[in-house]
Amino acid sequence: MKQFFSARHLLVVAILVLSGMLVLVISRRYTRIEPVAVDVPAAGADLSLAKIDYTETRGGKAFWRLRADRASYDLETGRSRLHNVHLRFFGAGESGVLTLDARRGVWDEKAGELVVSGNVVARSERGYEFSTDRLHYRQAERLLWTDQPVRLSSGQFEVEATGMRLLVDQRRLKLLANVRSKWLIRPDDEEKG
Template sequence: MKNLKNIIFIVLLIFLFVEVLIIFPNKLEQQETQEAPAAVTQNDPSQPDQKAQGIHLVETQQGSRDWELFSQVAEGYQGKSAVWELQNVKVLFYNKEKVSFTVTGDLGSIDGKSKDLRIKGNVVTRSENGYIFKTPSIFYNAKKRQIVSPEKVTMQGPKDEMGDGFVLEGKNMLVQVDDSRMTVSQAVRGSKKFKDGKDFFITSDKAEFSGKSRQAKFSGNVEMKYANLRLQGPAAVFQYKGVTDLISYIQMQGGVRVSDADKVATSDTVDLDLFKNIFTFRGKPKVVQGQDELSGEEIIFLDGGKKVKVERVRARMEKRD
């Protein structure tokens, strides 16, 4: 009888051993496996996967630097396409290993796949030679290496020896990083105040600026006003003297009309020396004042049009009683 009790006791111990060490852990493992998906589905997809302070990134193309980025805060979202959201952004855009443009803004984002950039909020784009463009936002196409903004643009040109730089407004900015060229292609309105107190105004369909030199070109329905003169033509090119900041002259091209209170002058081109206040008409130049007409090989307005000089003059005068 005693032996039977011992045998039963031993069997019970063995059964308990199997239950604790084998069956119970197996049930626990199955329970954890079933509960795991529920824990994953409770994650908030709006929360960043990564967050970092003081970010510095460098992107290259074909062995050369494309852009270099600095950000105070960066938050990473993986998802279908990795995206980084940025705060207090500064981006340097390179051309042949030299900084051509610098863009700053309040917020930004990086597409981890395409390396395209978006920046918004008090966005300022600065060219290497001193042009400043302000826009609500910009988009950088990494493949084309272009900075674009279809919104309103305000430009401040660099100062020169004749006074403050051009102030310009328009829409639809395009910056071509490889060519160091900036274009505003809609509703262009610009002005400049000279040291002598005279104001210069210009409107056009399009304006182009170089990030390397100081040359600028306005095209499409160009109209300029300076002192009492009004100038109209298809295009105007601003030429600078050598590498200085001094405007050498402004040339209007493609058929030009200049008028003031009492006369009208036309020619193929007009060179405007605003510093000396001399306007030179070339290419079938003609001046009409009342019923009188003057033409020649070259016509020059001196002192802003108060005096007229004609080379090889041909005149048609209306007979008066």
């Protein structure tokens, strides 16, 4: 009976040693799994997405590209609420790329219209920049427009106005009212002239 008791103790010790080794191996290889944040769709939204990247093409040619940090989509209205919006409009011919950034936007898929707001800034490849607080885009006409104050600048001049229309493909700009402009002359330019 003494031998049975010794074998029993030996078995318990072996189990404890193996358990200790198992804990040691697991603790060395253990990496903490971080919880994944899952956004709950905004009120009235059916779907929430992160890191949106959408390009509209026709006949294999890109017309515009929309990127946003996140969006919530409502199936019933067909509207998407966007946050930290970045747009690229690909122009026809030599008009080049026009980029636009804004804090937020609403894309109405059914109407083909986008409204962006909050520190809206657009830049052309040729060095022109305009800024406003709210801007509309109509897909069918490829038209950017606002009735808000707008500021247009380049390295040489600055223009302020109320309201504007910009045909994206032709890069034809029309300022609507209260237009004021000034030339930006640098001191080194005065010496040359």
